[in-house]
Amino acid sequence: DFQVELPKLKHDELGELSSAIQTLANDLARLKKERNEFLASVAHELSTPLTYLIGYTKVASRSDISEDERKHYLSILTEESERMKELVKNLLDLAKMDENSFSIMQETFWAKAYFLNILNLIRPSFQLKDMTVALKCPTDFQIYADPLRLEQIVLNLLDNAKKYSPVHTEVTVAVLQKGNNTIIAITDQGIGIPPDEIPFIFDKLYRVEKSRSRSLGGSGIGLSVVKELVEAHGGEIQVSSTLGRGSTFTITL
Numbered sequence: 227d228f229q230v231e232l233p234k235l236k237h238d239e240l241g242e243l244s245s246a247i248q249t250l251a252n253d254l255a256r257l258k259k260e261r262n263e264f265l266a267s268v269a270h271e272l273s274t275p276l277t278y279l280i281g282y283t284k285v286a287s288r289s290d291i292s293e294d295e296r297k298h299y300l301s302i303l304t305e306e307s308e309r310m311k312e313l314v315k316n317l318l319d320l321a322k323m324d325e326n327s328f329s330i331m332q333e334t335f336w337a338k339a340y341f342l343n344i345l346n347l348i349r350p351s352f353q354l355k356d357m358t359v360a361l362k363c364p365t366d367f368q369i370y371a372d373p374l375r376l377e378q379i380v381l382n383l384l385d386n387a388k389k390y391s392p393v394h395t396e397v398t399v400a401v402l403q404k405g406n407n408t409i410i411a412i413t414d415q416g417i418g419i420p421p422d423e424i425p426f427i428f429d430k431l432y433r434v435e436k437s438r439s440r441s442l443g444g445s446g447i448g449l450s451v452v453k454e455l456v457e458a459h460g461g462e463i464q465v466s467s468t469l470g471r472g473s474t475f476t477i478t479l
């Protein structure tokens with residue numbers, strides 16, 4: 227048996243207390259709703275590539291198809307598996323960032339070889355769309371950053387540049403120094419972003435025209451991870467975009 231002695235509250239104090247409790251209850255309900263939407267979205271994003279993986283594995287293993295067809299199916303399988311890998315990586319990071327158990331390890335490295343390496347990684351998936359990706363970077367230039375995290379930032383932005391661009395277009399990665407800062411600008415000739423949507427695209431789960439990016443395999447997670455990773459470097463990210471013309475994402479480190 228124990229007793230809790232409650233302080234005697236005056237009438238207006240009681241009112242304050244009950245409105246504070248009401249606010250907490252509303253916050254909880256909102257968080258619960260957001261969590262459910264998030265889980266539904268993630269489950270959907272994982273199930274789409276899985277459906278492809280199962281379907282294309284079946285056709286790729288048939289004996290009555292040509293070698294070219296098999297290669298085509300296998301390249302789709304690789305592409306879809308890569309997409310799943312990136313999504314899972316982003317999700318794990320998002321969880322770590324929320325727990326504040328996230329750290330970056332910065333070091334100095336040569337920029338040109340580093341970016342060429344990243345571009346070579348993604349070039350095959352650009353070729354599937356007949357798109358090209360070019361690098362503009364001085365040879366004698368060093369960067370101070372976390373190489374693994376910066377790669378994740380650039381891969382996320384390049385994946386978007388590819389996803390939201392028509393076939394036969396070009397993406398450019400420009401790296402330069404401005405005073406004490408390193409600037410990395412990724413420019414595409416894609417569909418662009420409506421001006422009134424730009425303030426929200428870095429929010430978790432935000433997608434411009436849900437149906438548009440859904441059909442393109444979007445989850446609304448990529449840019450929020452990019453922004454957190456850039457800010458973990460003490461940097462910032464900006465976007466300028468013209469509808470129907472293309473977008474430039476500029477990172478300042």
Ligand code: ADP
Pocket residue numbers: 386387390414416417418419427432433434435439443444445446447448449450473
């Ligand atoms: P998603 O997984 O939907 O691509 P992101 O967080 O990466 O999620 O991007 C948020 C939204 O911003 C996307 O739904 C898309 O509409 C828009 N977006 C991002 N990058 C580009 C781009 N390069 N060109 C046009 N729209 C873009």
